[in-house]
Amino acid sequence: xxxxxxxxLTLSIxxxxxxxxxxxxxxxxxxxxxxxxEELRAFTRRRTAKKGDSASTARxxxxxxxxxxxxxxxxxxGTPLAGIIKNTxxxxxxxxxxxxxxxxxxxxYTGRLRYxxxxxxxxxxxxxxxxxxxxxxxxxxxxxxLERRGIRIASHxxxxxxxxxQRFDPVNLSVETAEALQKVQFPLLDPSMEAKMRAVIEEARxxxxxxxxxxxxxxxxxxxGIGSPIFDGVENVLSSILFGVPAVKxxxxxxxxxxxxxxxxxxxxxxxxxxxxxxxxxxxxGGILGGISSGMPIIFRAAVKPTSSISQPQxxxxxxxxxxxxxxxxxxxxxxxxxxxxxxxxxxxxxxILDLMMEHGKIAL
Numbered sequence: 496x497x498x499x500x501x502x503x504l505t506l507s508i509x510x511x512x513x514x515x516x517x518x519x520x521x522x523x524x525x526x527x528x529x530x531x532x533e534e535l536r537a538f539t540r541r542r543t544a545k546k547g548d549s550a551s552t553a554r555x556x557x558x559x560x561x562x563x564x565x566x567x568x569x570x571x572x573g574t575p576l577a578g579i580i581k582n583t584x585x586x587x588x589x590x591x592x593x594x595x596x597x598x599x600x601x602x603x604y605t606g607r608l609r610y611x612x613x614x615x616x617x618x619x620x621x622x623x624x625x626x627x628x629x630x631x632x633x634x635x636x637x638x639x640x641l642e643r644r645g646i647r648i649a650s651h652x653x654x655x656x657x658x659x660x661q662r663f664d665p666v667n668l669s670v671e672t673a674e675a676l677q678k679v680q681f682p683l684l685d686p687s688m689e690a691k692m693r694a695v696i697e698e699a700r701x702x703x704x705x706x707x708x709x710x711x712x713x714x715x716x717x718x719x720g721i722g723s724p725i726f727d728g729v730e731n732v733l734s735s736i737l738f739g740v741p742a743v744k745x746x747x748x749x750x751x752x753x754x755x756x757x758x759x760x761x762x763x764x765x766x767x768x769x770x771x772x773x774x775x776x777x778x779x780x781g782g783i784l785g786g787i788s789s790g791m792p793i794i795f796r797a798a799v800k801p802t803s804s805i806s807q808p809q810x811x812x813x814x815x816x817x818x819x820x821x822x823x824x825x826x827x828x829x830x831x832x833x834x835x836x837x838x839x840x841x842x843x844x845x846x847x848i849l850d851l852m853m854e855h856g857k858i859a860l
Contacts, residue, residue: 498621500736503854506633506846508739510582511615512623518579519629521636524565525853525860526573528640535560538635539580541680541838542628550696550834556583560632573860576636580628595815596822600803607814624741624832627839634842637849644858646716648844649673650837651682653711653796655692656699660685665749665778668713668792682837692834700830703806707742708833710840711796714782714848719773719790721855728786729793732851736843737797742832743840745798749781764791795844799836804828 500506503523510517536559543558558580565576593616597604602622606614614620638648647670653659661684663672676682681689692708699706722729734746754762757779764775775791782793804824811822829835852858 500739500846502732502850503860504637504846504850506630506736508626508629508633510579510626510629511617511620512582512625513615513617513620514582516579516581517626517629518577519633520575520577521565521633522575523853523860524571524573524576524636525640525858526571528571528643529569530562530566530571530636530639532562534639535632535635538638538838538842539628539631541677542631542835544829544835545680550693550700550829550831556580556628558628560635578629578632578636580632582625593822593824595813596820597811597814598803598822598824599809599811600800604812604814622741624829627740627836630739630846631839631842634839634845637845638842640858641845641849641852644716644852646714646848646852647673648712648714648841648848649676649682650710650712650841650844651676651684652692652834652837653709655708655831655833656695656706658688658691658695659709660688663711663713663792663794665781665792665794666776668715668794670715673713673715677841681834696831696834699801704830705802705805705828706831706833707799707801708831708836709796709798710833710837711794712840712844714793714844717782717788717790717793717848718857719788721851721857722783722785722787724786729783729788729851730786730795733795733844733847736847737795737840740797740836740839740843742799742802742836743797744800746795748783748793748795750779751781751796754779797836797840799833802829802832 498508505522507520539558539560560578560580562578565572565574606622683689695706730748737743737746762779764777764779766773766775778791782789782791806824809822811820813820
């Protein structure tokens with residue numbers, strides 16, 4: 496099934512944007528793992544839109560996760576762990592004109608073809624960014640299991656449209672930096688860049704338009720020697736779940752596309768010994784060689800497209816009459832989803848990294 500990510504861990508995502516709830520089921524989690532519910536709620540709140548914040552949607556869901564199975568006396572039981580997040584602030588009437596009009600940039604047309612017109616169009620249905628809420632819930636659970644093993648994953652907003660801040664130091668990324676980023680709603684290495692990025696978002700909003708951005712993510716403490724060529728490499732596993740985030744349109748690891756501009760002598764990372772531990776002087780490889788972790792920080796970047804729902808009139812087709820038409824999208828939408836996507840990218844990475852750790856016997860089932 497398309498909404499099940501099935502490896503050593505199995506993750507199922509269910510629900511629709513305007514249904515009664517969205518949720519997830521995590522199967523094969525190790526038993527006896529403590530889950531701090533307050534910490535979990537703090538993690539999922541980072542994705543939640545803030546009332547009065549013009550950079551995010553006016554739809555303000557409380558996003559309170561409820562664990563309904565696989566959790567007892569504060570610990571995982573080893574049976575499927577299911578969680579739901581109720582939808583409480585839907586406004587389905589905003590989508591009354593969309594039954595046959597395909598929104599540009601959305602999956603209305605392709606979804607109609609795939610599901611023979613039976614798919615729920617309200618708020619995008621199962622295609623909606625609302626489905627990143629249960630993904631974030633699942634990632635928050637995996638995060639706690641990983642951090643007890645010394646693995647920490649953090650992200651920051653590298654750019655909004657053409658306004659960019661500095662990248663992670665790929666060699667010396669610290670736990671302190673990661674912890675600081677996890678405590679803020681607009682994660683930046685240079686907080687002074689927030690005003691500039693918000694200005695770009697606000698300009699787009701006032702034009703009834705939207706902008707995209709790039710999220711950079713770093714993984715610390717992941718042991719060397721994990722991953723398998725050719726189709727089960729670390730990049731493969733991470734990418735397979737990262738592309739489950741609806742707005743993600745590209746992933747690059749380490750130097751990424753920039754490596755195509757370098758000579759081999761520039762792109763290669765010289766090895767050296769640091770008190771008996773193998774390290775590299777640089778980290779163009781992003782912590783992964785041949786699909787296998789090298790022990791250096793794993794660094795990747797995810798490109799997030801501009802929000803497809805914009806209020807400007809757009810040309811489209813009437814899928815029933817099969818004629819061209821004009822469409823104005825109503826509803827409440829983020830002028831930029833990249834900021835709230837940062838924690839979603841983290842969550843997806845937490846799931847993939849826990850899966851790899853379990854697959855290679857670093858965490859017992």
